[in-house]
Amino acid sequence: MNMDERLMVAQAEIDRKINTYKGKKVSELKKSLFISLEDNKASFVKLARKxxxxxxxxxxxxxxxxxxxxxxxxxxxxxxxxxxMSFMPVNFQEWTDTETWEESSLYKYFNRKVLVLFVFQQYTLGKRVDDNEITFLDAKVWKMPEYDLNHGLKEVWDETRYLVKEQKLVIKPVQRKNGSIINTNNLPSSNFNTLGHLRPGAKNGDDKVILPTGQSIVKQKFWFNIDYVKEILES
Incomplete structure (x- = not known):
């Protein structure tokens, strides 16, 4: 059985588990899963787990x-x-020290992991609704294709390594209209390619890490682009 066939079997397994919940509002899910309607901390992740x-x-x-x-x-x-969609924090030291793509933590994660995406419709009537009115649609079993793994994903890793190792990373303070200061950088952004990018994933602006270059930067995470997530759901 090839990977596509195995994923289809896994999808059927998930479908059997969630079939009765499809199309239900969050309020209905809370009731059937014995979660208090007043529990505002009942996140989508918590509902999916239930x-x-x-x-x-x-x-x-x-x-x-x-x-x-x-x-x-x-x-x-x-x-x-x-x-x-956010994923792991970026370990800049590991990213730059690793000699080959296949040995990197980023490659190993997406080469190994299968994602199960639980999809909720936030704007059911074309306008924003209360969280309890959001609808659960479906769940999608997905594994990153080899091409994306070795091209789009690798491109983000390669560019980040190049910027750090060649001391091309530029971190620049910029003053906002309200007077606050933020630091911009030239790490791969959502415009870098169609797959993913790096952006802050820190507790606050003071939650920083020291790079191999000696520079200080707010802790970063790897993220899927919005359009890539859309592409996954439509695949």
Missing amino acids: MLAITNNRIDLRDEEFDAVLKTVRLTGMEKPAEA
């Missing part, structure tokens, strides 16, 4: 054949994800 009867974001698929992880997506009224 639907699958799991306690963390790791999902047992095909008797643990797949190393699967739960992610959630909110769609706008235009059927577009409301935000980019």
Whole structure:
């Protein structure tokens, strides 16, 4: 059985578990999953976990054949994800020290992981609604294709390494209209390619890391672009 066939079996397994929840509003899900309607902390992740009867974001698929992880997506009224999707913090030292792409933590993660994306419709009637009125649509089992792994994803890794190792990374303070100061940089942004980018994933502006160059930068995370998440859902 090839990968596509294995993923189809895994999708069917997820579908069986969530079929009764599809099309239900968050308020209905809370009721059927025995979560208080007043529990404003009942996040989409918490709801997804309850639907699958799991306690963390790791999902047992095909008797643990797949190393699967739960992610959630909110769609706008235009059927577009409301935000980019965040992943692991960037370890700049590891990224620059690793000699080959296949040995990198970024490659190993997406080469190994299968994502299970729980999709919620945020704007059910074309306008913003209360969280309890948001609708659960479906779940998508997905693994990054080899081409994306070795091209789009690798491009982000290569560019980041180049900027740091060649001391081409520029971190520049910029004053906002309100007078506050933010630091901009030339790390791969959402315009770099169609797949992903780096952007802050810190507690606050003071949560920084020292780069191999000696520069200080707010801690960064790797993110999927919004359009790439949309492409995944439509695949």
